[in-house]
Amino acid sequence: MRVxxxxxxCDETAVAILSGEGVVLTLESNxxxxxxxxxxAYGGVVPEVAAREHLAYLFPMxxxxxxxxxxxxxxxxxxxxxAGPGLAPALRVGVEAAKALAWAWHKPLVPxxxxxxxxxxxxxxxxxxxxxxxxxxxxxxxxxxxxxxKSHGDFVRLGETIDDAAGExxxxxxxMLGLPYPGGPQVEQLAKLGDPSAFNFPRALLxxxxxxxxxxxxxxxVLYKLRENEASxxxxxxxxxxxxxxxxxxxxxxxxxxxxxxxxxSPKSIILAGGVAANLSLRHSFQALGATHQVAVHVPPFAYxxxxxGMIAAAGYYRALANxxxxxxxxxxxxxxxxx
Amino acid sequence: MxxxxxxxxxxxxxxxxxxxxxxxxxxxxxxxxxxxTTFVQGLAAALGVTSRVKSPTFSxxxxxxxxxxxxxxxxxxxxxxxxxxxxxxxxxxxxxxxxLSALSLADEQRADTVLIIExxxxxxxxxxxDITVTIDHLGEDERAITIVAK
Numbered sequence: 001m002r003v004x005x006x007x008x009x010c011d012e013t014a015v016a017i018l019s020g021e022g023v024v025l026t027l028e029s030n031x032x033x034x035x036x037x038x039x040x041a042y043g044g045v046v047p048e049v050a051a052r053e054h055l056a057y058l059f060p061m062x063x064x065x066x067x068x069x070x071x072x073x074x075x076x077x078x079x080x081x082x083a084g085p086g087l088a089p090a091l092r093v094g095v096e097a098a099k100a101l102a103w104a105w106h107k108p109l110v111p112x113x114x115x116x117x118x119x120x121x122x123x124x125x126x127x128x129x130x131x132x133x134x135x136x137x138x139x140x141x142x143x144x145x146x147x148x149x150k151s152h153g154d155f156v157r158l159g160e161t162i163d164d165a166a167g168e169x170x171x172x173x174x175x176m177l178g179l180p181y182p183g184g185p186q187v188e189q190l191a192k193l194g195d196p197s198a199f200n201f202p203r204a205l206l207x208x209x210x211x212x213x214x215x216x217x218x219x220x221x222v223l224y225k226l227r228e229n230e231a232s233x234x235x236x237x238x239x240x241x242x243x244x245x246x247x248x249x250x251x252x253x254x255x256x257x258x259x260x261x262x263x264x265x266s267p268k269s270i271i272l273a274g275g276v277a278a279n280l281s282l283r284h285s286f287q288a289l290g291a292t293h294q295v296a297v298h299v300p301p302f303a304y305x306x307x308x309x310g311m312i313a314a315a316g317y318y319r320a321l322a323n324x325x326x327x328x329x330x331x332x333x334x335x336x337x338x339x340x
Numbered sequence: 341m342x343x344x345x346x347x348x349x350x351x352x353x354x355x356x357x358x359x360x361x362x363x364x365x366x367x368x369x370x371x372x373x374x375x376x377t378t379f380v381q382g383l384a385a386a387l388g389v390t391s392r393v394k395s396p397t398f399s400x401x402x403x404x405x406x407x408x409x410x411x412x413x414x415x416x417x418x419x420x421x422x423x424x425x426x427x428x429x430x431x432x433x434x435x436x437x438x439x440l441s442a443l444s445l446a447d448e449q450r451a452d453t454v455l456i457i458e459x460x461x462x463x464x465x466x467x468x469x470d471i472t473v474t475i476d477h478l479g480e481d482e483r484a485i486t487i488v489a490k
Contacts, residue, residue, distance in 0.1 A: 087400060142398035163377050164395045172372060172397075216395070220373030224480060336403065 001077045001320060002028075004065070004101075005313035008054040008094030009086025009114045010141070012306075015061040017069040017076070018313035023129055025317060028069035030303070030310040033057045054093040062101075073105050078325075080316020083111035084337025085142070091333035102328040109328045110316040114307075115143060115339045116155065118273035120314035121300035130298045135267035137258050137286070140274035141167035141184075144213045144254075146261050147339060152318045155340045158261050159211025166250055167276045169215040173222050173246050177239060187243045188279050194237075194244030199225055201249040203256070211261050213253060222246050247281060255285050262293045269296040277305040343483045349375050349475075350382025352485050354412065356473070357386035362423045363451045367460040367467060370475035375483055376458050379475060380428050383456065386412045389426055396430040396458070401443060403427050406454075424452035431462040440465055 001021075007014040013033040019026045066072060081098035084091055095111075102109035119136045123129045134149045135158075144167075145160040164172070167184055174183020177190070201221050204214035225242060232238035262270065270293075272286045283299050290297030304311055343349040356366075370376045381393045388411030389404040396402040404426045427448050434440055440463045449455055460467050469490070476484040 085399065160392070161394060162392060163381075165398060168395060168397050176372065216373070216377060223371075223373045335399065335401070 001317060002071070002075060003078050003080050003110075003313045003316045003320060004062070004076045005080040005112070005309040005316050006058065006062075006094045006098050007082045007114070007117070007307060007309040007312045008058065009082045009084070009091050010307060012308065013054045013057045013061060013094075014307060014309035014312075015058070015065045016309035016313045017065050017071070018124075018310065018317060019069075020314075020317045023123075024127070025124055025314050027125060027310045027313070028071070029065040030308060031061050031065055031068075032303075032306075032308050033061060054090055058093060058097050062097075073101075076105065076107055078108045078110055078316065078320040079105075080110040080112050080312050080319070081331075082114045082117060082312050083331060084334035085114055086333075086335060088333060088335040091335060095331060095333040099328040099331055108320065108325040109331060110319045110324060111326050111331055112312045112315045112319065113337050113339045114312075115145070115147070115273075116315045117311040118305075119147065119149070119271055120318070121273060121304040121308075121311040122271045122298035123314045123318075124300065124304050124310050130269040130271055131296060132269075133265065133267045134269045134271055134298075135258070135261055135265060135295075136271040136273050137254060138274045139166045139254065139272075139276035139282070141165060141171065141276075143167075143274065144215070145339075146211050146257065148261070148265055148267070153322055153324065157340050158265070159213065159257065161213040161215060162205075163214050163216035164219060166213070166215055166254065167274070169219050169246075169250060170276070172219050173243070176223055176226055177242065184276060184279065187247060188281070190240050190243035191247040191281070192240075192244075194240030194242070196244040196248035198241035199245035201225075201245055203249055203253050206253060206256055211257050211264075213257060215250065215253075218246070218249055247279075251279075251282050251285050254282065255289050258286070259289060259293070262289075262295060267295060269298055272297075272299045273305070275306050278302050341485045341487075342478070343375075343485055345481050346375065346378045349378050349483060349485065350385070352487075353379045353382030354386035356471070356487055357383050360387065360423070360454050362453060363449070364454050364470045365449060365467060366454065366456040367469035367472045368456055368458045368475075369460065369472065370458075371477060374475040374477055376475060379473065379485075380456055380458075383454075384426055384428075387423060387426060387454065388412070393428065396428050397432050400431075400433065401427060401429045401448075422452045423454065425454075427453055427455045428458075429455065430458040432459040434459075434462045437463050437465050439463075 170184035179186040
């Protein structure tokens with residue numbers, strides 16, 4: 001089965017063509033038009049800019065994907081699209097385009113949740129996909145959650161952030177340190193040179209017997225540390241110690257909560273998903289966690305961890321196998337779409 | 341009003357919820373880490389929002405259904421029947437007024453909706469709030485919360 005997928009929920013306009021046979025999922029084309037240059041000028045992800053850019057690039061990218069895959073439209077079996085969650089005006093561009101294509105080409109249409117897509121990045125281009133039951137830690141700019149998967153399409157949320165997402169905490173700490181957008185990679189760079197034990201930032205909810213996260217207090221704590229030490233704000237050692245200690249606090253909580261979820265639910269495999277999975281320290285800690293608990297660890301390559309359409313195609317492929325189709329005339333983008 | 345902890349901030353927000361009837365626009369002003377999301381969580385619970393209220397910084401605008409029967413404050417005889425939704429917007433990432441128009445906030449302003457907007461000063465457009473809530477840091481946990489109605 002061949003799936004064409006479209007992703008436009010936030011920064012990236014992305015199009016992919018995936019060919020699947022059994023569990024072997026091969027990407028014939030995986031195009032991402034990063035909008036980061038444009039957003040840097042605006043200091044954030046701004047929906048109108050995102051929507052305008054998605055619209056400008058989407059159809060040329062679909063054409064290019066077909067050329068790269070050396071196929072024409074009648075060789076596509078299904079169209080998958082991110083239906084949510086995300087920025088409404090940006091999501092709508094992808095959803096409306098997918099509906100139009102599905103209708104014009106007479107192809108079944110598969111709506112995919114963006115978070116589900118992140119999890120399915122671990123099924124791409126591998127001969128050894130995750131075994132069920134699987135536990136996924138999704139960490140991105142808008143989400144921090146633990147999701148348990150008993151089988152394809154069967155998701156249970158075990159816990160989530162009660163305030164800020166981990167990626168948002170990275171972005172806000174970056175802003176406090178005067179670093180440019182996107183903040184996460186900048187904080188990670190700075191943290192490499194710092195001492196992660198220099199400051200003892202709070203680890204929220206670790207004492208609570210649940211699997212929820214909270215990063216708002218950590219953000220406030222970093223803010224106070226910066227205010228107390230205004231004279232050191234330009235001191236390179238101080239800045240990297242702040243970044244390293246902050247990053248350590250985030251990773252510590254993510255790993256401890258994942259460890260608790262492993263103990264409670266005994267998954268066969270653990271999956272790291274979402275844009276923050278690009279953070280190398282987090283990747284290493286996650287690998288070590290799997291080794292300690294003797295569960296298989298799946299951490300997608302960088303290109304599949306950040307927003308892309310290949311992951312939407314992978315999720316769409318399994319939904320299409322289960323005939324999870326929707327009438328193109330009734331699908332609409334849902335900015336609050338939930339994974340379960 | 342002075343709040344000494346997150347629970348007190350939420351209680352103050354709940355007291356504001358009691359005065360809302362729908363159609364209000366609330367501007368919510370405060371620095372990073374002041375407790376704006378905490379305040380909205382208190383407001384939402386008091387109004388009858390049962391889903392979890394999270395930071396809208398990334399999503400820019402979150403919409404929550406209000407279920408008056410779940411409201412923590414209204415007695416069954418005294419609840420405003422038309423309150424149906426709470427919209428929690430965050431203009432933190434907006435850098436110019438043109439970006440605001442894409443959000444169509446004015447279209448969201450309905451008689452059954454309470455619209456609460458963080459970082460209203462990120463744009464120079466006057467959002468014409470009915471109520472302005474300002475949260476100032478006094479200390480690690482201490483906050484001054486000022487509520488001014490138009």
